[in-house]
Amino acid sequence: MISLYVGSTSGYTGKTLITMGLGQKFKKDGLRVGYIKPVGILPVKVDDILTDNDAWRIYRALEMKDHISDICPVVLTQELEVKSYLKDIKGLLTKIVKSYNQLSKDKDIMLVGGYGSIYTGNYLGLQGLHVIKRLNSKVIIVVKYEGEYIVDYVLQAKKDLRDKFLGVILNKVTIEHKQSANEYAVPFLKRKGVDILGIIPHDSIVGSVTVEELNEMLGGKVLCCHDKLSNLVEHFLIGAMQVDKAIEYFKKIRNNAVIVGGDRPDIQLSAIESGSICLILTGELYPSEIILSRAEQKDIPILVVREDTYSIAKKLEKMSARLRLRDKAKVDRGMNLVIENVNFPLLYKKMGLKID
Template sequence: MSGLYIGSTAGYSGKNMIALGIGLWLQKNNVNVGYCKPVGALPIERDGKMGDEDAFFMQEILGLDQDPTLVTPVLVTKDFKSRAFSGQCQDLMQKIKESFTQLDSERDVTLIAGSGSMYSGRYCGVDGVNVVRELGCKCVIIDRFDRELKYDYLAVMREALGENLIGVVLNDVPESYRDELDNHLLPFLERSGVKVLGVIPKDPLLGAIKVSDLAERLNGKVISAHGKSDRVVENFLIGTMQVENFLTHFKKHKNSAIIVGGDRSDVQLVALEGGCPCIILTGNLYPNDIILTRSEVLEIPIIIVREDTYSVAKKMENLLTRHKFRDAVKIKQGAQIVSEQIDLEYIRQQLGV
C-alpha cells in the first residue's frame, strides 16, 4: 500500500497545512495523489452525503472528488461515541482498510490524515499508531511548539512505529528557541533514530484570523467600518494599562487587535490613531461618537462583546492557536513554507514514487 500518514503529537499542530504542502508538491512533480481521513471528528453533510469538514476542504484544494463515505469511513458523532464506549463498535479497522484499499488502487500515493494526536481514537482501536501499523503505511509526525517541543513523545513514536516512521516535522518554532533546538534537541533526536525532516519557523500570518471571523467566534458583532471586516488579526494586546504604558507596548505590536473596556476612550483613540487592525470592546459597552467617527474615517472595525476583558483575552489566545487553515492566502503561504523547509525529496524517495 502506498500511503503516507500525516500525524501529530497533539491536535491543531498543522496537519492540514503540511499535508497540503506535501500533496501539492507531489502533484507538481506528476505524482497522482489521493487523500483520506480515516477518522473524522467534524461531521457535516454535503450533497446528501456525510463526511468530515477538513476532508471536504482538503479534497477541494487538491482537486479531488472522491466519495466522502470512503474518504472518511469512521465519523465521530455523539451516537458513535455512545456506542463505542459501550463496546458496540466492531470491525472499524477493517472498514478503514477496505476504504483505503479502494481509494488507493487508482493512485500513486494516498495522503492519510490523522485526527487529534497519534493516540486519539484509542478507545475504539482507530488511533494513529494502530492505523499506521494495520495499513503498513509510512508516517510523518508533526510536533508544534507549545512552550517546548514534545521530544519524549517523538522518541516513543520511533519505538512504536519503527521503520514506518519516515521522520518528524517541528512546527511553529520561535527564533528564541533555535539555540536550544540546534544544540540539544536535534542531536538528541538524531541519537534516538528520529529523522527531523524540517523545522518550520513561527509565522504570524498562518495563525491570523479575519475580523469578521473573530467577531463570530467571540459571539460579538462589528459595529463600524464593516467594509474592512476582512482585515487580518495576527495577535492581541490588552488595553487595561495607563495610556503612556499602553503606547509603549502598542508600538511593538502593530498588527494586534486591542482588547479594551468600552469605557476606556483614551486607549481606544490611541489604538485607532496607531492603525491597529481592529478594536474589541468588552462589557457590552458602546463607544462614544468621537470614537465611532474616527473608526469610520480610519476604516478600523470595532467589535462589541458581552464578556469581560480577561475572558475575551483567554478566548483570543485559544482562537489564534486553533484557528483553521482555510484562507487562500494562508494556503499559498503554507505550501511555500512546506516546500522550502521540509525535505520533500526525501519523503518522495521513501514512498518510492
C-alpha cells in the same frame, strides 16, 4: 503502494496544510496520490454526503476524483460522540479499512490524515497508533515548534512508533524560535536518531485571519471601524492580568486580537494603546464612550460577543486554523511553503521511493 500517515503529538500543529503540500509535491513528481482522513471532527455535508471539513478542503486542493463518501469514513458527530460514551461502537475500524482499500486502488501513495494526536481516539477504539498499525502506515510527525521542550514529545513518538517512524517536521517556526531550533533542538534530535524532514517557518499571511472572518465565526457585533475589518490577526491574547503588566504583554506580540471581559475598561484601554488589531469584548457587555472613541481614533475595531472569555478562547483555538484554510491564495502560499522547506529527497529515501 506506500501508506503515509501525517500525525502529531498534539492538536493544531498544521497537519492539514502540510498534507496538502506533500500531496501537491507528490503529484508534481508523477506519483498517483490518494487521501483519507480516517476520523473527522468537523462535520460538513457535501452533495448531501456527510464528511469532514478538513478532508473536503484537502480533497479539493489536490483535485481528487475519488468518491467523497470514502475520504472520511468516520465523522465524529455529536450523536456518535454521545453513543461512544454510552456503549462500545462496533465496526468503525472495519469501515475505515474498507474505505482505505477502495481509495488505494491504482495509487502509488496514500496520504492518511491524523486527527488530534497519534494518541487521540481511544474512546472510539480508533487511537491513532492503532489505525497506523492496521493500515501499515509509515509516519511523519508534525510538531508546532514553540521551544526545545518539544523534543520530549518527538522522542516519545519515535519510541511508540518504532520502525514506522520516518522523522519529524518542525512547523510554524517563528523568527524568535529559529535560533533555538537550529542550535539546540535539531542537533539533539539528530543525535538521537531522528531525521528532520523539514523546518517550516511561520508565515504571517498564511497564519492570519481577518477581523471580519473572526466576527462571522463568533457571531459578534462590530461597534466601530467597519472599514478596518480586513485587518489581519495572527495571535489571540487573553486580557486577564494586572493592568501594569498588560501593556508590556500586548506590545510583545504583534498583530494580536485581545479577548477581554466587557467589564475591564483598564485592559481594553491598554490593548488599544498598545496597538492591538482588534478587541473582542465578552459577556455581551458594551464599552464606555471613552473606550469607543479611543478605538475609533486608533482605527481598532471592537467586537462584542455573548459568550464568556474562556469559551471564546476555546472556540478560537478550535476554529481559527480552519478559517485560515478558506482562502485559496493562503492555501497556495502555504502549500508552496511546505514544498520549499521539506527535504523531499530524504523523505523519498526514507519511504524507499526512487523519483526520476
